[in-house]
């Protein structure tokens with residue numbers, strides 16, 4: 365199947381997923397001088413009070429924290445969104461070193477990692493799977509991570525990573541509220557895009573925060589001790605699990621601020 369290696373990586377994905385060469389693929393390089401301030405963008409409303417996280421798992425391409433699919437679950441609305449979108453999971457992408465690893469780039473700048481909080485439109489669709497195939501089905505919040513001070517809120521995640529070292533491993537992770545992973549300043553860019561891994565569905569309204577959060581180098585190193593491989597397979601360290609920027613194809617990136 366697909367991966368991030370030299371023979372199954374992003375440059376090969378189009379063979380199994382032709383949409384990889386579509387007109388609204390993600391990630392992109394955000395050219396700040398070409399973003400357009402959109403005064404009609406209302407503030408983003410993040411309602412993460414009821415946060416019933418279930419588990420943290422190594423799915424072989426990233427590490428993800430899953431949320432229960434309940435009515436009163438954590439939701440986002442406002443901003444570019446016309447409906448309420450419920451948090452399903454969050455995961456990360458990172459590099460071999462701190463100078464790269466993010467998926468989106470800003471004026472060509474790469475960050476050490478990028479957090480994706482994946483939400484689906486519960487106003488219009490019955491399941492995540494259905495929403496993931498619809499043009500307005502998903503909303504993903506992107507948060508850049510850069511090496512700096514230790515991130516207290518992230519400790520609960522980075523300290524759990526040794527329990528999910530191998531592909532297919534899952535561990536309990538209860539009541540984790542990811543609000544602490546958002547930057548102080550919620551200024552964002554937004555544009556229509558896609559999943560950044562196969563099946564690469566063009567179903568994502570991207571909301572990328574301008575301000576990165578700081579995490580300690582030793583916290584970043586803990587992500588790099590995860591494995592793409594299962595126990596008993598030859599060890600392949602999970603790193604560089606990011607797709608490079610894709611052609612903009614005429615899309616406009618809107619800014620929430622002037």
Ligand SMILES: CC(C)NC[C@H](O)COc1ccc(S(N)(=O)=O)cc1
Nearest residue numbers: 480482492493496504558559560561
């Ligand atoms: C339901 C089917 C479509 N399965 C989808 C599968 O879980 C992958 O889902 C995703 C979800 C989010 C992303 S990203 N990096 O763009 O935030 C990529 C793949």
Ligand SMILES: [Zn+2]
Nearest residue numbers: 455457480560
């Ligand atoms: Zn992602």
